[in-house]
Amino acid sequence: MSYLELKNVDKYYGDVHAIKGVNLTINKGEFIVFVGPSGCGKSTLLRMIAGLEEINDGDLVLDGNEITHQAPSKRDLAMVFQSYALYPHMTVEENMSFALRIKGEEQSIIDQKVAKAADTLNLTPYLKRTPKELSGGQRQRVAIGRAIVRSPKVFLFDEPLSNLDAALRGQTRVEIAELHRDLNATSIYVTHDQVEAMTLADRVVVLQGGVIEQVGTPMELYEAPANKFVAQFIGQPQMNLLSASYFSGISADAVDVGVRPEHFSIVDAGQGAISGQVELIEALGNETLIHVCLEGSGEKLIVRQYEQPSIKVRDSVSINYDASHLHQFDAKGEAIR
Structure with a gap:
């Protein structure tokens, strides 16, 4: 049974039909990657799942519950943004615990969850530092840690590595893959980088013009592309x-x-x-x-x-x-x- 399901989902910006009748089922524990060229709708679709963009038509179902029009705070999802979105005046510990403090969680539970997430992400030595005292990769790990402590049903990643240099991207990509295995979490990850898509995903969703062109494992897309767009988009060089x-010896069509x-x-x-x-x-x-x-x-x-x-x-x-x-x-x- 699907854990997260999008049913004929549409998004309009005025007369522009940005997302066109998308249907997608995601299983519990899967790592799904949305990939495609700039403007294809991958970030818009992620923000619709998060509740940051309105769904104009269709349904969104999470763990058997309709959440199409629920407020973002009620959806039990956690999002990691491209820009880190950390509070500059708060320490790492305060940034990671902020959502729990707002909910009124007991301090002992907050301390336990933050300590566990910090240990998982190798952030324990930096808990008392502010974001300006961290490297870009450490800041991104703090943003991921802030999502982990909430124990959400689904993690949403919106191009989280695009601000990092090439070496750090590779290192952080490995850390995210290991983290997914350790947490066995359901994750949706947006990227324009097909290397990230091919190395991280259980299944890849290739988008173009607001339409899903193909869904499959990385090797299914590489070895059996559904059309010319997927064939040339997946693979480097194309x-x-x-x-x-x-x-010779090919179809007449x-x-x-x-x-x-x-x-x-x-x-x-x-x-x-x-x-x-x-x-x-x-x-x-x-x-x-x-x-x-x-x-x-x-x-x-x-x-x-x-x-x-x-x-x-x-x-x-x-x-x-x-x-x-x-x-x-x-x-x-x-x-x-």
């Missing part, structure tokens, strides 16, 4: 999309064919199915990305390989593909199974 005329960079291989000139000229070689240490411009059409593709290439920029090359990993798309951009 999937190569070429005219179906380059490929196929207009475009997608191939992941790792499913192409460089062979000697004249020995492969596709020919072109090398435009750029990106040597990244653990892998090399080879950019090729195809003869005749000028279409471009990227080949990923894990050994150092012997070719150089402007060399003519041939390319073969793994026929077992082709993704075929019809004229509407939908996958052909």
Whole structure:
């Protein structure tokens, strides 16, 4: 049975239909990630769940209870914002305990919950400090700790790592994953970063234009995208999309064919199915990305390989593909199974 359910949820801003009849079920203990390009509606949808944006039509059900029009404070949800949203004049301990103090919780229980959350997040040495005395990563952990002490039914994360540098993002991402496993909490996480989506999620919800394009595990989305949008949005570098005329043995309905960079291989000139000229070689240490411009059409593709290439920029090359990993798309951009 679903724990959180969105039923035909709509959101309008005047004449703009921002969220369009979204249906989604989330199970207890799942880590769900909303991902998509800027303006796709992922943060709006999260704020609708939190009660910070009005739901214009449809229903929102949590643990069997209708909460569509409940005030945010009554929904038993806790949100972690991108901007930390800490009280600058309060200590870490005071920030983390604020919601419990407002509710009139007994001081002994407050102390116990704050101490436990601080220990989990490695914040115990910083409880008497104010936010200005903390690093960005420590401030984000305080914001997460403030959510933990409330013991909510669902945690909501709105791009919590976007203000951190790359190294700290990676470290904090691991901490959030470990925290989810320890708490076995139901979590919804919004990000535009597909690495976060692929590494954190039990299931990923891909949004575009206020519509859910596909829901699935990270590898389901990577290996079996429902359409061209998902195919190119999930994966870095993105999937190569070429005219179906380059490929043999495919459906008559196929207009475009997608191939992941790792499913192409460089062979000697004249020995492969596709020919072109090398435009750029990106040597990244653990892998090399080879950019090729195809003869005749000028279409471009990227080949990923894990050994150092012997070719150089402007060399003519041939390319073969793994026929077992082709993704075929019809004229509407939908996958052909």
